Amino acid sequence: MEKVLIFIDDDSIINMIHSRLASRATEHPVETFLSGEEAIEYFKTQSGKFYIIFLDINMPGMDGWEFIDAFRALEKDFDFTIHILSSSIDRSDKEKAASIEEIDQYLAKPLELPKLQELAK
């Protein structure tokens, strides 16, 4: 099945870094979004692929948590994994992420190449 790497982060520099890292780590296509809203709009049109989502928490407008609620509301039947990728090392954020079923793991920035290679397989 075709896999797609999705990066959602309001920091465009980070998005640029993640795109370039991804191009080195994998052949899968990469999509970056600067907000949760944009990402939701994108997912509305998607189907039939495996989406590996890297999600920042702290974003203006829709934050990471709100994105997950909206994503869940789409009721899409495609396969996906969500990895929180945040600069926050706050315990409360980690605990919250652990309590949400859709989230696979919590990753503190920066994202290392070997880690990305492992997740993008």
Next chain:
Amino acid sequence: MRGELKILILEDVPEDVDLIKFQFDDFEQDLEFATCFTKSEYLQLLHNFKPDVILSDFNMPNFDGLEALQLYRQNERLEPFIFVTGSLGEENAVASIKSGATDFITKEKIDQLPVAIIKALREAETKRQNLAYEAQIKAINTFNAALVKNKKWQAALKDSMEVICRTLSIDRGFYFSVSGKHDRIADLQIDWGATGNGRQHRGPLSFQNLPLDAVPEILDPLMAGQHVTFVVRKMKNEAAKIMLRNEGILSILIMPLHNGEQLNGILGLADCFKERKWVAEEIQFLRTLGRDLNSAFEKRRAERALQASEERFRSLVQNGSELITILSASYHIEFASENYRPILNYAANDLEALPFKELVHPADWPQVEEALEALHKNNYTEVDAFRLKAKKGGTIWVHAKFSNMLLVPSVRGIVTNMIEVSTLKQKEQELKLSQTRYKYASMASEDLVFDWDLETDKVHRVRSTNSLLPKDLEENGDTIDAWRHIMHPHDRDKIFVDLKEKLARPDVKHIDQEYRIIDSRGNLQYVHDKGYVVRNKVGKALRLVGATSITTARRKAALKSQLMQIIHEALATDDSIIDGLQSMVEGIVRETKMQGGEVWLSDSDEEALQLVAEYNTHKKLSQKEKLNRFIKNVGLPGKVLADKKSVLLSDLSKSEVFGRKKAAKASDTHSATAIPIRFESKILGTILLFSQYKGEELAFHQELLDEISTQIGTEVKRKMSESMLEMFFEVSPDFMLIYNFQGKIRKVNRAVSEITGYSEKELLGKPILDFAPEDEREKLRARHKELIAADGESVGLGQIQTYIISREGEKRWIAWNTAVVNEEQMIYAVARDITERVKNMAEIKRQNERLREIAWIQSHEVRAPLARFMALLNLMEIERKEHSPKERELLNYMRLSGEELDRIIARINDKTENL
């Protein structure tokens, strides 16, 4: 008077005969006339015609009326003889009346003849009855005389029968005696046949041994006391009919001799030539005779019974239980009845000439001798009980009656009748024993049994040996006044008024009263009378019977517990110790009915006492304004403090210890006692009591209070400690508050008022929640429930914090600690004003939050560019394949610096997270 009336007319003139007959044309009765005017015709008609009335002319040619009258009366005829004549001379009239003429009718007044005849007939009937009656009376007298005089019963009966039969012209008379108890068989005893009428006795009568029950029509009326008459021809019982006919009897009357209970015999009176119709007079006559005959029977029976009784008496004397003895004037036995042998084993001749004294138990002789001596004055004396010695040892108790018959010629001795009363005596002994036992029981129980005669005012008491009655009551005798005298003066009048009232009420049966007396040792005693009122028919009280029991011990115990109760209640209130002691002394004085009392408390070093409370019913005794402090050993309180024991002054006027003699005299105070108030080895103070009575009464209360002085001490000590606590309560800076299970405030300290700004008055009695802010009430209400439900384990519930809004509108935070006292249903709360602390806490929290915010900013906002920097560094390392060693070294340092900064951020984050 119905039936044909036969009239004989003696008249020679046919016209006059017609004239007479003409008068009877309208006569109510059928008439038959016969007429004649010669002597021969007249005599013939008298015999054959049997006239009922004779009407006669006075002068007839060959016969005269007077002679006719005389001829008629010669036959003892009673029928009317009336002269009907033209005129009657005075001489003739007299002669005719002498001869027995009934009436005269002149021919001018011939129309009166029928009335005269009716009248004459009536008179004749009466006369005939009278004559018959006279004859019967005569017969009865004869009959009775025969019965009474003739000792030979059979002969007397026969004579009587003859009188009866002749009087009534009876042909045969029978008398049957009824034999056996069953009234079944009647034995013929007498069969009298009138010999004059030519009948001879036919030999044994066929109704000898007549079975009466075979002829119920005879037997039944006889058994009921009724006579029966039969005409044999008409009898229904064939057997009886044949039997009587064989005897030649045509009619018979059978009369019972019945005494109302029993049939004694039967009289039979028979006619053999005619069928008799019995008339009432004859029956009456027979009844009278029957009654007389019956009494004769009864008399005879009584005589027989007497005879039997005499025989019995004789055998009684010889064999009965009564010992009969005749003593000489010197009390020697002259005669002894036979029964001495069976009763005492003496033969009669053993006893002859023996002094009676030797037969009597020596211990009893004096009373026997006294009774015998008394016979000189009285002819008759008795001895209730004494003992006679039996021959072979042992005694019997006898009751004796002595009769002086020394002067009676046929006796010439003292007749002694003795009846054995051993059983009776035994009973008496038992009774005596039970009385003695009762007396002892009464002694043992110390109950005084009394019987007060209300009429004489005498009281009978069964006294116990250890009687508590004073000596003077014994000496002055038992009157109710003597009893009254020993009663406590305080109770005396009330008890007697009550008693009088109850005795006056007919419905009151029981008296139950308790009061005090001064006993023989001068001690106060409580007694309880329980009595029964004996009343006469109209309800007037005659006697009061009952028992007095000493209830002192019980009363003492009751009074003791009452006093303890009073003392406890007085000191258990929230009042100050002074107020508590004041109500305590009031209570003690009232309960003990003393004149007054005081409480003195010692200093802590027990060197002096201070008057703290007094209650005197007489104000002159009051001490408060005068001397109210005593040092040890001075005055009555000082003496108690020195001696460490209670003191009794039974006469204040003579006391060296007591100083207030004037006051005592003025208030009529007689005695005083002081009881120490003890706590452990300390004397906390003393209680003084005053009495207007003698010291004895006070002694009772002294003893009583002495016994509880330690308990009083404990109560007083507790109150004193409480007072100290009270002080702490008041001065504590902590907020102290007591409220009940209903949440009402009962007690607050000064701090509460200070903190809340509400006065004690505003707080007391109000619900505690009224002072809590609205938003805290629910929490506090839940807490209150928890406290009560905790059932004494409230300490575990810990502290609770809340705030209140003070009167000034200031918000005050308080922290509560509470203790629940279930017995009192009270909650004790100690609260601390934590407003300042709460304020500080809020500041810290606010600062912490700020710190947390900073940490978060660091975590998110500081670290975000760091993470970006680190990522860029990574990317640089990845994308630039060839770095100079210097470049690589610099990149490495950049990485190390970034990582160091990241560690610092992580450490700050860790610390703030734990705030």
